[in-house]
Amino acid sequence: MERVRDYLDTYWQSEITSEQLLRDALMDANEGILEDQKINLERRDMGTTAVLIAFREDGAWRAHVGDSRLYRLRNQQLERVTEDHTWVARALKMGDIDPAQAKVHPWRHVLFQCLGRQDLNFIEVEALDAQPGDTFMMCSDGLTEEVPDNLIEKILTGQGNCDDQAVQLIEEAKNAGGSDNITIVLVDFSEDNQDS
Known part of the structure; x- marks a missing residue:
């Protein structure tokens, strides 16, 4: 990068x-x-x-x-902004497989x-x-393969600043067995930070 x-x-x-x-x-x-x-x-x-x-x-x-992702946290709700450029994501979108199959499919990491x-x-x-108060999270699949979106949302709406939350997310991924690269960048788009 x-x-x-x-x-x-x-x-x-x-x-x-x-x-x-x-x-x-x-x-x-x-x-x-x-x-x-x-x-x-x-x-x-x-x-x-x-x-x-x-x-x-x-x-x-x-x-x-x-398949690195961008999420937006707005009004305490997490939304995935990007779609993965993987074979499985495409097959899921077209209805060829269901979410349960996608989670364990052997081609889930095959990028197109x-x-x-x-x-x-x-x-x-x-x-x-982007609106004041939004938090953006850019992350590798090392996080999203191990930590479900509802837990990511819970951590991002909890206590601590962006650094604390990123560390907590990485620990969750490691504790879930994560062995892949786990990269997280959090951006706080608050009114206080708009001029910097």
Whole structure:
């Protein structure tokens, strides 16, 4: 994600729209991964996912590829904003499998879009509805595979600041047997934080 940050730092003040800026940043990251795969052949079949939000003069925006997720907590209710770019999520949406099958399906981690692919042709970028008081959570599937949404909501509406809540979520995932990467970023979009 360092490459994404560097790209955004370089072009943040430009006239590029936020939609195009986020799409270009992730496509640039994809190019970086492809370059790395040419040098390090043992990584040629590896890919990664990404989710990010940006607050610029033209509003709040989100970008996402893969199965890392964006959630919004508003009025004490947790809502999943993104849809996973996995075979199972697509099959579930089309009615080919049910939620119980999706939870244990052997292809639940098979991505149809991710960074690190020559054929990447779609980065999901959309305007993000952000209101004062919202909290946004970006996370890897290492969290969502182990901790159900209702427990995530309970922790995010409970005591503590964003740091405390992130630590608590990571501990819940580990205690549930989590062995995958567990990454969580919480963004408090409160009125107090809008000018910073």
